[in-house]
Amino acid sequence: MNLSELRPRWTWRRLHSIAMQVAMGIAVVLIAIPLVLVMYSVIVKGGAILFKDFPSFLTDDIPPERVEGAGMGPAVVGTLLVTLGATLIAVPLGVLGAIYLNEYGGTGKLARLVRFMALVMTGVPSIVMGLFVYVIWTMTFGLSGFGGSLALACLMLPVVINTSEQMLKLVPNSLREASYALGASKARTILTVVLPASISGIVSGALLAVARAAGETAPLMFTIGAAHEINKNLFSHENTSLSRQIFSNAQLAFDAAQDRGWGAALTLVLLAFILTLVARLVTALATQRK
C-alpha cells in the first residue's frame, strides 16, 4: 500500500463536511449580528442622553413627553425597589423550597410533583403572572410597587428553587453525616453545614434570576401603574420602572421621549449586565478558594 493513500483526499465527503462546518461558523456570525446591532443602537443613542446629563438622568423626574432632556429617576427608583422586594420574597422561599426538595423530599412522590410543577411554572408566560397578581392582589389593594414585586417573585420562585436544588445536590453527604455524628439536628445541619457549603452557587443562581426579573415588563403593566415622580414607598401609590418607561416611550412619536427610552434601555442593560457579572464573580471566587 502506498503511504500517500492515507493522506486525506479532497473527496466530496470531505468537502461536504467542511461546508457544513463553515455553515456552523456562519450561524455564529448570524447570532452575533443582532447582539451587535442592538448594543450599537443602545450604547450610541442611550449613551448620548445618559452621559450628557450624568448623573441627573438617573435621579431627575421624568419630564413631559415632548420636553427634551434628562430624567428617569422614578423609573430607576421603581426598578430597584420592585426588584429588591421581589428578591426578598422569592429568594428565601425558593431556597427553603429547594431545601425541602433536596433534604427532605428526595425522590418521594410529593417532591417529584413539586419539582415537576416548578418546571411547569418556569414556562408560565410573564404576562400571565402579571394578570394573576392583578386578580389576587391589585384588584383588592390597588396599584403599588409591591404588586410588581409579587409578580416578579412568582416568576423568580421556580428558577431559584431549581438552581438552588442543583447546588444543594452538590454538597457531599459526608458533610451532613459528619454534622449528625457531632450530634447536630437536621435543621442545624442544613443551616450551618449544607447551606454555607453551597451558598456561592445559590447566590449566583439567585443573582441571575434577579437580572432576568429586573428587565421584565409585562408583569408590571397591570400591577404598579405609572408614576412620573419618584415614589420611594413600595407599598402605596403608583410606581414605575425602567422597563415600563421603555415600553411606553417606544410608542411615542416624539424624539425627546424616544431618546429617554434609549437612555432607560442603556441603564437597564447595564444593570442586568452588572448583576450577571457579579454572579459570575461570585462563582469564580468560590471555585478559586476551593
Place this chain on the structure above:
Amino acid sequence: MAAKPSLRGRPAHLDRAFGYLALGAALLVLLILGLIAVTMTQRAAPVLSQMGFDFFTTSDWSEADQKFGALSFIWGTIYTAIIAVLFAVPISMGVALFITQVAPARMKKPLIYLIDLLAVVPSVVFGLWGILVLVPHLHKSFLTAGIILAIMITPIITSLAREVIETTPQSDKEAAYALGATKWEMIQAAVIPHSKGGIVGAVMLGLGRAMGETIAAALVIGSVAQVKLSPMSSGDSMPAVIANQWGEAGDMQKSALIGLAVTLFVMTIIVNLVASAIVRRSTARSRGK
C-alpha cells in the same frame, strides 16, 4: 471535656418546625399554579360563558358590540412563534454544534459568554430596537415580530441544545471516526442520534417561550385583529393584545383579556409538558443503552 455534650443542638420541635417551613415553601409552587388556574378562570367566566366556544373560533373583537372572539390572536400567537422557531432552530443548531464540535477549546468560553449576553438583554430592549430601528425597514408584521422573537429564543435553544450535545459519549464519536467518518458524518452518526430528543425538547421550550413573549410582539406586530397567512401582513397575538388594550379596557373587555391569558396559560403548559415528556423519554432511552 468539661460540659456534657447534648445530643441535640436545638429542641426537637424547632427542628420539626423548620422541616414544615421548608415543606410550606415547596407547596407554594402548587398553590400558585392552582390559584392561577382557578382565580383567572373565575375572572374570565363572564366572557367565556357569554361567548361559549365562539371565543376560540371567531375573530370579531369589539368592546362596543360586546363580541370577543380570540381566533385571530390565537392564530397570531402560533404563527409568530412558528416563524421565530423556523429562524431560531437552524441558527441555534449551527451555533451549538460549532461550540461543541468545531471551535478550538479556547474559543468555547467566549462564545458561550456571547450567547449568555444575548439572553441577558431584556426583551423590552429588543422591542425598542425593533420598533425604532427595524420597523422603519420591515413594517409591522408577523414576520417582524417573528424575527424579534427568534432573536430572543435563539440563546435559550442554543444553550439547552449545547448542554445535551455535550453529553454525547466520547466513545460514540471515536467509533464514528474509526470507521473513517468525516466530522460532519460523525455528527450525523453519533451526535445527532444521541441528542435528538433533548434538541426537540429544547425547541419546544423555545416555542413555548415565543408564544408567551409579550412586549416585543406588542410593539412590532401591528395590532390588527385578522387571520392572514402572509407573513408580511399585520396581525396581533394574545400577549400583545393584552398589553395593548388593558389600559383602556372596560370590565367586560378586561374579563375577555383575562380569558386570553388563561388560554395562553393552557397553551404554553401543553407545549411545555410535551417538551418535558420528549426530553424525559429520550434521557430514559439513552440511559437504557
